[in-house]
Amino acid sequence: MGSFSVKPVKVGICGLGTVGGGTFNVLKRNAEEIARRAGRGIVVAQIAARDTNPKCDTGATPITADVFELVNNPEIDIVIELIGGYTIAKELVLKAIENGKHVVTANKALIAVHGNEIFAKAREKGVIVAFEAAVAGGIPVIKAIREGLAANRINWLAGIINGTGNFILTEMREKGRAFADVLKEAQALGYAEADPTFDVEGIDAAHKLTILASIAFGIPLQFDKAYTEGITQLTSADVNYAEALGYRIKHLGVARRTEAGIELRVHPTLIPADRLIANVNGVMNAVMVNGDAVGSTLYYGAGAGMEPTASAVVADVIDVVRALTTDPQNRVPHLAFQADLLSDHPILPIAECQSAYYLRIQVQDRPGVLAKVATILSERGINIESIMQKEAEEQDGLVPLILLTHRVTEQSMNDAINALEALADVSGPVMRIRVEHLN
Amino acid sequence: MGSFSVKPVKVGICGLGTVGGGTFNVLKRNAEEIARRAGRGIVVAQIAARDTNPKCDTGATPITADVFELVNNPEIDIVIELIGGYTIAKELVLKAIENGKHVVTANKALIAVHGNEIFAKAREKGVIVAFEAAVAGGIPVIKAIREGLAANRINWLAGIINGTGNFILTEMREKGRAFADVLKEAQALGYAEADPTFDVEGIDAAHKLTILASIAFGIPLQFDKAYTEGITQLTSADVNYAEALGYRIKHLGVARRTEAGIELRVHPTLIPADRLIANVNGVMNAVMVNGDAVGSTLYYGAGAGMEPTASAVVADVIDVVRALTTDPQNRVPHLAFQADLLSDHPILPIAECQSAYYLRIQVQDRPGVLAKVATILSERGINIESIMQKEAEEQDGLVPLILLTHRVTEQSMNDAINALEALADVSGPVMRIRVEHLN
Structure with missing residues (x-):
């Protein structure tokens, strides 16, 4: 992907617990994707934390034990408050606002109890205080x-x-x-x-x-x-x-x-x-x-957890970056990503798509049919997850054989269905419906 | 509510069918609420439609049969395209963009098929084309x-x-x-x-x-x-x-x-x-x-319907208005509404809140108890929706009596529970859980 003409936005993370660690990880792992969406790179310039987080490899990012050092760091544009509680969190958020920095917080207690005061100060200073992560974690x-x-x-x-x-x-x-x-x-x-x-x-x-x-x-x-x-x-x-x-x-x-x-x-x-x-x-x-x-x-x-909450924190950071764009008509790009940074990842033809399948096959009710069907599937690498043979109303000695398969390419399934329909024991077309587990 | 210091944004609605009529109605009915959110009034300056819509009283709003008259109207800031289809819709959207107007559309076919061309032209002209209503109606x-x-x-x-x-x-x-x-x-x-x-x-x-x-x-x-x-x-x-x-x-x-x-x-x-x-x-x-x-x-x-789709159309209009604010830090106000236009509608004490109730009452298993319970509720205007008397494990001759009531104030229910607990036939506290139907 191309480089960005404007310099990256610098953020500071206060607190490197569950949500702080998750926020660092998401900003790092998805840095390119995020920059394509936000129109600018986003860099963690400093972290304020008393302890390291074993789930978070902060590499060369400077770490201070003093949150106020971070809040007073002139390099930092956006302060991310992930300490929680009322006392220090409130003090550092107010100080960040006073310093003209935008604030992103996941602190529901702070916003619910001191939000009116914090927002008044933010309006006075012309900065954004964003708090999507304070309610229902990753749900926007x-x-x-x-x-x-x-x-x-x-x-x-x-x-x-x-x-x-x-x-x-x-x-x-x-x-x-x-x-x-x-x-x-x-x-x-x-x-x-x-x-x-x-x-x-x-x-x-x-x-x-x-x-x-x-x-x-x-x-x-x-x-x-x-x-x-x-x-x-x-x-x-x-x-x-x-x-x-x-x-x-x-x-x-x-x-x-x-x-x-x-x-x-x-x-x-x-x-x-x-x-x-x-x-x-x-x-x-x-x-x-x-x-x-x-x-x-x-x-x-x-509604909680390391990366779901980080998802909301980082979305707020992107929102702030987008609000600061000098190009308000392109605040949020039409297709979510900057127009000159769209991906050329191809759309797959359906034959190359993968899915599990439900098959309904009208078969002659006689011995050996199931073996023939299973062989045709097995030869094409199609695993059967479950079988249901209904003793439904027979017509002309036909009974429906219902199969659920594991995931396989549409092409393999097309081949299998052609072979199944060619069997003398199978009558009419095979009914095929795709199965998605969505988990 | 106070007046707005900046002049209202003027929109034109093309098409007065189901969604067009809904959009007009929502903009009119919620005009004050919308202005408090958007920071500016939003006025329908012109409608382009061949027919009137019986579900929509357009009053004194000027109506033209010629969409291009609307699209070329220099007064209009935002063109709302609700005609549908490819041909005229595409032509009018491109013309609106060329005229430097922002566009809001609910037209999924137009965006899916001609979106790349439309967005390229919009970027060239520095205008927004918003299309939330094109997918899943009112769901943002x-x-x-x-x-x-x-x-x-x-x-x-x-x-x-x-x-x-x-x-x-x-x-x-x-x-x-x-x-x-x-x-x-x-x-x-x-x-x-x-x-x-x-x-x-x-x-x-x-x-x-x-x-x-x-x-x-x-x-x-x-x-x-x-x-x-x-x-x-x-x-x-x-x-x-x-x-x-x-x-x-x-x-x-x-x-x-x-x-x-x-x-x-x-x-x-x-x-x-x-x-x-x-x-x-x-x-x-x-x-x-x-x-x-x-x-x-x-x-x-x-995902469809007159006002659900209008909800998304009007949200897009508000988004455009907010993007055009000269005060990017207040693009979306912290509490969604302009800070000087918050409402002083009071929070009700719980005694004045209304709810339906589930009650579990431990009663002596003898005749006449149900009549006494029903009388206490009835005297306080509490209607019973259903009763379940479980022949559960008796203890000391007690059985649970379960009631669902209609909606009533918490105060009435508190009174009733006090009276119930005073009955000699009732043992221990009454368990009360609120019921919400959420429809």
């Missing part, structure tokens, strides 16, 4: 509400926005386990903190809900007014009764606009089992947003 | 891929991006109906065109997939290389066999990056039934996007 739900649904008067939103809580509720439902038992496992797996209060008492979810409600309804951040109820009182009995009534229990953050005011509440909630959001399981997050024009929409993905 | 999936997931190397994406096809497949599965039969109903309901070729043969989905693949992988638009297979050959038998194997059949657009090249294909597909996307039913759309950092994400909502 802040962007969806703030930009994608900007035409709407938002009526309500409801989200599974704490992965730990959702993991616990999923295990309670699927395996009939007790709350305390699953919590212990979640702590062992690293899903829950040693002190799980923020997760299981709903405080973490209330931080996120406070942020979502502000951008949905255009109100100041008011964390202190959120009603917060945790999941510690839930019993397996209630989970089962809910199920029997056709519902699932999820720990939801709900914000709703009413004539009298705005409801802002986090609590366990029964949801009809056929709703998509009722089927969001394990540590995954999802947010439903209902607007007057669009109706209900849903955004789903990983 | 273009923005999600182009901006929200910009940190990722996208591995694959898969979408249910044709509502008509998904409606037909849902009916075939849920009601065991035949393809041709459901198609006729879809036509009667207005979900399918009189000539359903574009929908049921996958051409419409291939247009959309072509666009998604370009922005995901950074490749030029190459509609002619997409493999396209429709749903007309599917039988109820295959739908049922898939079900028996634990799968659902969906008409998917799939784009996948491989070492050899990019797979770009639209076809019926078996998906494991427990995947969220396998549970997207009726006319709804959903797109899964898998990135190397974020993993799998999903975006769900209405």
Whole structure:
């Protein structure tokens, strides 16, 4: 790919824990792809961290133990705050703003509690403070509400926005386990903190809900007014009764606009089992947003973790870089990548595409047919995953033979189908439907 | 709300059909909310249409039958193309660009087939051509891929991006109906065109997939290389066999990056039934996007319709207005709305919030208890939706009584619970969990 005419943007990462390490890794691994999208290279000029991160090879990048050295580094354009908590994080973010630097943060507590003050200061100094990673990890739900649904008067939103809580509720439902038992496992797996209060008492979810409600309804951040109820009182009995009534229990953050005011509440909630959001399981997050024009929409993905959260942090960095372009009409390129940096990776003809397959073959109901079919597939390197022979309504002695195969090229499958259709035991065309597991 | 210091942006709407009428209505109804978000008012200065739309009261807005009069109108800043098709739409979009106007379009066919030419011309003239509404209606999936997931190397994406096809497949599965039969109903309901070729043969989905693949992988638009297979050959038998194997059949657009090249294909597909996307039913759309950092994400909502599509069109208009701001640091305000135009709509205390409720009451297993419980609820205006009395393991003659109520204020429910807990027939605290239907 071509070089970039403008000099790279320099970022500093404060905190090299899970999200900090992930952010460094993503910026490094996808540097070329990111530059093609952003229109400029993005370089980590400095890291502030007390410890190294074994999952992160920082190479020659300068590291300081003093975050304020980074925040005062005149070379740095964008400060990425990934320390968490209120005290130092707040101080360093305000100092970065004062120094005229843009800020990207994943700190939901900081934004929910001190956001009004931080944004006021940022406006005064003409800098951006971006916080997509603060809510629902890698899911770009802040962007969806703030930009994608900007035409709407938002009526309500409801989200599974704490992965730990959702993991616990999923295990309670699927395996009939007790709350305390699953919590212990979640702590062992690293899903829950040693002190799980923020997760299981709903405080973490209330931080996120406070942020979502502000951008949905255009109100100041008011964390202190959120009603917060945790999941510690839930019993397996209630989970089962809910199920029997056709519902699932999820720990939801709900914000709703009413004539009298705005409801802002986090609590366990029964949801009809056929709703998509009722089927969001394990540590995954999802947010439903209902607007007057669009109706209900849903955004789903990983709500936490090293690289999912880094995905949102780095997207915010790219957003800042794009906002700073001197070419506002090309802020976001039409096809997402700079027009002179598109890829010539070819589109494959269908014969070269790979897929698993479902085959329905009408065969004579007599011995040896299955062996012939299996041989034809095997000779072309096609592995059978499962077979179902239905004793359905026979017609002319024919029965349907249903096969699922492993992944193979379309060309191999075409050859196999031609051979199958040539068998005297096979009647009519073979029905072929592709199978995708999407995981 | 305060007035805006800068003069409003003037838009022209070409085409006053379903989407054009919806766009006019949303811009009018939400004018104040939109101005608070965009930082400027947005005014429809002219409409080009041959006919009026009974669902759209255009009032005093000037209407011309000649789209080129609108495109050449020097007052207009943004041209909204909602005519559809290739011929006139292409000509008017190119002319608008030549005249230095920004363009917003919902025209998937135009972008998929002529997008490369249109974008080249737009870059030359320094204008934006926005097309969020071209894919998946109101779901902001273009923005999600182009901006929200910009940190990722996208591995694959898969979408249910044709509502008509998904409606037909849902009916075939849920009601065991035949393809041709459901198609006729879809036509009667207005979900399918009189000539359903574009929908049921996958051409419409291939247009959309072509666009998604370009922005995901950074490749030029190459509609002619997409493999396209429709749903007309599917039988109820295959739908049922898939079900028996634990799968659902969906008409998917799939784009996948491989070492050899990019797979770009639209076809019926078996998906494991427990995947969220396998549970997207009726006319709804959903797109899964898998990135190397974020993993799998999903975006769900209405893929067509008057106001859902208008939601995306108007979001694009707001995006253009925001990109043109002279204050790039405030392109998108931190809390989505202009800081001096936030609302003081209050947050309600939980006692004033409304919800439906699940109640679990431990009661003595003797006559008359249910009547007492029902009376307490009824006296506080609480209607019971359903009751379940479990003959569960009795302890001390106690059985659980489970109730679902209609919506009521938390205050009324608190009063009722206090009264219930005071009954001699009730033992221990009443378990209360809120119920939300989210529809």
